Every structure is written in structure tokens, then in C-alpha cells.
Amino acid sequence: MNDDRKPRILALGAHPDDCDIKAGGCAVMWSQAGCVVKFVSVTNGDAGHHEMSGSALAERRAQEARAAGDVAGIEYEVLDFHDGQLVPGLEERFKLLRLIREFRPDLVLTHRPNDYHPDHRYTSQLAQDCSFLVGVPNICPDSPRLERMPVILYFADDFQKPIPFQPDIAVDIDDVLNTKIRMLDCHVSQVYEWLPWIGQSELEASEDPDERLTGLADFVRPFSEPGEAARHSLIRTYGHERGSSIKDAECFEICEYGSSVDAEVTERLFPFLPKRR
């Protein structure tokens, strides 16, 4: 990454709303700091509903994603691979490879490779498959190779096997939590329809926006409540006083296949973190 320009951040989620829940707060802060952020949903989400399906659902979810992107001030692209059917094949790999090369990210965010949902697993697999190849000119020679491999970080999750998530980087999102909640509020088909139907929430789309957003906050906040390891990471970064009182955080784990990460790189990629003395 050049020192004289702001970092470019690319988040690769499997479904339209994954990036929002995992990194929506950071996206808002990056955007406020003048960084270019792009969220990508690798599948079009066309299986994520109990009453709608196919292209009508895909179009609705793409609109919801674009609306969430507008709330954060970022671009949100939804690719056209079918929901629940993603495979880590060559077509998918080359699509992502070209997308990554075109965007020229300094930082790529994605799922960890072990996850309950096959689309999450294969999105992670595809991102890892691209990590070395973005610099190989004979692969997709029509798209110029990247001179420098981006840093790759994983989104947080709660899965314990084969190894629990490690919060290498933890970010205080208290100041932007409400904006993150408004991003999630755009995904009406999910948070107020599909997730309640599959029993993952009890939310209802109340006409009263205050009531609706309060209910949504109760659903969103457990995803960003710091556990013990995240708390240690927050205290390491923000000091004891502030680190102990942060209510909501987004955490990331370093992927070994990306560019190496040290404190200086972290500071450049996350310009809103406190500066080391």
C-alpha cells in the first residue's frame, strides 16, 4: 500500500447482508475517513425467503443491498451466483480474481473457511484461491495483475472447530452502531421476513421507525458484543479505560495467505484506530 493514499477496502460476503453484519460499522468509519469501500455479495440471495424466489427475490435483495450501501456511503455489488449453490470452481474463481484486480484493494475481508453455510465456506475458499493468483499474469491475462497482494482478514464468527476465531484486530463501533443498524434495516426481506420465519429472530417490521430500529438493535447487538478475547484485543488497542467500556466492536482475524500485517500496517488500514505513540 502506498503511504500517500487512503486504503481501499473490499469485503466479500456470501449473501447480501453478510458484509453488513460483520463489517458494517467499520465500513461507515472507513467511508467517513474518506476511504473507498466496496461490499460484494458473491451470491444473489435468491434462496433466502419463504414466499419469494428466483429473479424477483434476487432483484429485491440487490435493491436492499444498494440501499444499505447508500446508508454507509459505500458501493455494494451483488454477483449473480445462485444462493445455496456456490461452488469454488474456475468460473467463480476467475470472476472474483478479475473483480479483485479491478478494485485494487489494500484490504480484503471475507468469511473464515469453516462455517455452517456452504456459501460462506466457498466464498472464503474462493478468496483464498485468489490470494496468490492475483499476482500471476498468466491467470486471466486480460486483467492486469496486482503488483502487491492485499492484506486479507477474516470476519468474526463463533465456530469453535477446528480452531476458534482469533480477534487480532478489534474496532470500537459504538459511535456508528446506529448507522450499522440502519444498514441492516434496509434488508427488509431478511431481518423482518426470512430470519423470523426460520426462527433466527422475532423481529417484526413495525410502522413506527423508532420501535422497529430498537427491535433491530436487540437482534444486531449480540453479533458485536465483545467476548473475552475481543475485550483483551480492545484493551490492547484502546488502553484499559476505554477498552473496558466499549459496548460494540467488530473484530477481524489475520489470514496468512494475504500480505503480512504488523502494527504499522494495521494503523494504515484502520485509520480510525488510536495512533501508537
Ligand SMILES: [Zn+2]
Ligand atoms: Zn450469509
